[in-house]
Amino acid sequence: MHYIRLLRPAKIQSSAGGLVASLLFTITTDLGDSFLCPEDGSIDLVVAAEDTGADPAGPAAVQGTPTSLGALHVGDVLPWRIGTDETLRMGVVMPAAFEFIAGVCAPVSVRTLGLGTGYTGEDTSDKTLDLQFEEDIGESIARHIWDAGVVTSAYLADACSSPESIRGILPIEKESFNVLELGSGVGILGLTIAGILPKAAAAQGQALKNARVLLTDLEEAEERARSNIARAESTLARDLTGDISVTIEYESLGWDEGREGRFGSLAAATPWDLVVLSDCTYNVDSLPALVGTLSALHTAKERHLDLEGNSSVKSAVLLATKPRHSSEEALFELLRDQSWAYKVVKEIPLPKIGEDDEVVQIYLLGKGGHID
Numbered sequence: 001m002h003y004i005r006l007l008r009p010a011k012i013q014s015s016a017g018g019l020v021a022s023l024l025f026t027i028t029t030d031l032g033d034s035f036l037c038p039e040d041g042s043i044d045l046v047v048a049a050e051d052t053g054a055d056p057a058g059p060a061a062v063q064g065t066p067t068s069l070g071a072l073h074v075g076d077v078l079p080w081r082i083g084t085d086e087t088l089r090m091g092v093v094m095p096a097a098f099e100f101i102a103g104v105c106a107p108v109s110v111r112t113l114g115l116g117t118g119y120t121g122e123d124t125s126d127k128t129l130d131l132q133f134e135e136d137i138g139e140s141i142a143r144h145i146w147d148a149g150v151v152t153s154a155y156l157a158d159a160c161s162s163p164e165s166i167r168g169i170l171p172i173e174k175e176s177f178n179v180l181e182l183g184s185g186v187g188i189l190g191l192t193i194a195g196i197l198p199k200a201a202a203a204q205g206q207a208l209k210n211a212r213v214l215l216t217d218l219e220e221a222e223e224r225a226r227s228n229i230a231r232a233e234s235t236l237a238r239d240l241t242g243d244i245s246v247t248i249e250y251e252s253l254g255w256d257e258g259r260e261g262r263f264g265s266l267a268a269a270t271p272w273d274l275v276v277l278s279d280c281t282y283n284v285d286s287l288p289a290l291v292g293t294l295s296a297l298h299t300a301k302e303r304h305l306d307l308e309g310n311s312s313v314k315s316a317v318l319l320a321t322k323p324r325h326s327s328e329e330a331l332f333e334l335l336r337d338q339s340w341a342y343k344v345v346k347e348i349p350l351p352k353i354g355e356d357d358e359v360v361q362i363y364l365l366g367k368g369g370h371i372d
């Protein structure tokens with residue numbers, strides 16, 4: 001997939017004819033390792049500005065494919081939802097919006113993910129769930145959106161339209177459900193799960209009452225993750241109905257500490273029903289610490305349940321990856337060594353303009369029991 005990415009903050013200047021916006025941006029991959037260069041050398045872009053009233057200029061949005069302005073929707077990335085739209089079949093460019101406060105561009109771009117399809121229980125209106133994610137304008141790993149998170153979030157939202165599909169990937173069997181995300185970055189996967197949990201539970205006929213989602217990453221991710229939690233909370237406050245309570249939190253968790261069982265107070269406080277992670281397995285050097293952290297979370301769960309070493313304690317992990325190199329296969333040997341079972345639940349081809357085929361793989365891992 002490609003992304004509109006600003007190279008420096010946008011500018012708004014007054015001129016005789018009105019306001020002039022200057023945007024310097026690339027259209028690049030999640031890794032930023034190649035730029036979009038269509039064979040015929042042209043691509044249609046839509047640039048729009050909205051004056052929200054209070055500021056000299058409101059948000060400006062740039063987008064590469066003609067979806068509704070400023071958002072990427074589930075139907076833009078999942079091959080079975082794209083249908084016959086030839087433009088989308090060729091690939092997608094994720095739009096970005098830039099906000100001006102008192103005429104100055106904030107140092108972040110805002111991506112909107114439209115997750116508004118899916119099961120709505122008794123309510124037949126197809127509610128929209130548009131989640132916004134801030135990311136840095138400059139280069140960074142922890143402060144950007146990555147393909148696997150986008151596609152997996154779209155997949156989970158879409159799966160809510162089928163009880164079997166959502167039960168197969170996000171089984172909710174109790175009134176409470178607790179999710180911990182490792183390497184959460186800007187929080188796209190964990191916040192999407194927080195947003196769709198009520199729908200996911202309703203589709204499974206489960207009366208969910210309390211849910212907790214804990215995003216974790218290195219310290220450098222914290223600021224963006226907390227901003228995105230605040231954005232998600234205000235969206236979900238409008239969307240949540242009934243007496244379901246969804247708590248979303250952030251806590252730093254490095255895998256070098258995690259593998260030793262050294263968790264912060266929030267991560268340590270709960271026997272997690274599900275651990276999730278996306279695009280965290282590309283760096284082979286950090287795989288031992290990552291798998292060690294998964295195993296340490298399993299041991300912590302055994303302790304919580306006062307069943308240390310008891311094989312009846314089960315841990316479940318949802319792992320999404322866009323394989324980038326064959327060396328990443330080392331993950332599976334480490335998982336086997338630490339008695340994790342794994343299976344691919346879904347492989348989703350990525351729409352990508354003019355470049356090699358890529359795929360997002362979604363795995364379920366299980367320890368202490370069988371994964372069906």
Ligand SMILES: C[S@@+](CC[C@H](N)C(=O)[O-])C[C@H]1O[C@@H](n2cnc3c(N)ncnc32)[C@H](O)[C@@H]1O
Pocket residue numbers: 141142143144145146148149150182183184185186187188189217218221253254255256277278279280286289
């Ligand atoms: C490619 S990004 C993916 C971010 C996010 N999961 C997503 O899909 O958008 C990898 C993430 O793993 C985190 N990470 C890398 N090494 C880590 C470590 N040793 N401990 C904790 N997090 C780590 C990075 O900070 C980064 O946020």
